[in-house]
Amino acid sequence: MKDQVLNAMRNAGKPVCPGDVAKTLGVDGKDVSKAIKSLREDGLVTSPKRCFYEPA
DSSP states (O other), X not given: OHHHHHHXXXXXXXXXXXXXXXXXXXXXXXXXXXXXXXXXHHXXXXXXXXXXXXXX
16 A cells, blocks of 8 residues: 555646645545655655645
8 A cells, every 4th residue: 555655746746735646546445544654654645735735
């Protein structure tokens, strides 16, 4: 799931919210949020503004 979320963020080319990623992947938003939390802890994702994320 983490790889899918990261790839979707890269393909978007701009900061995205978890809901947009969930729609793109066709999965539940809670799963995307969990993956983003894990990616942030690993330093692979940053948050330029509240509730929006992009690859680091």
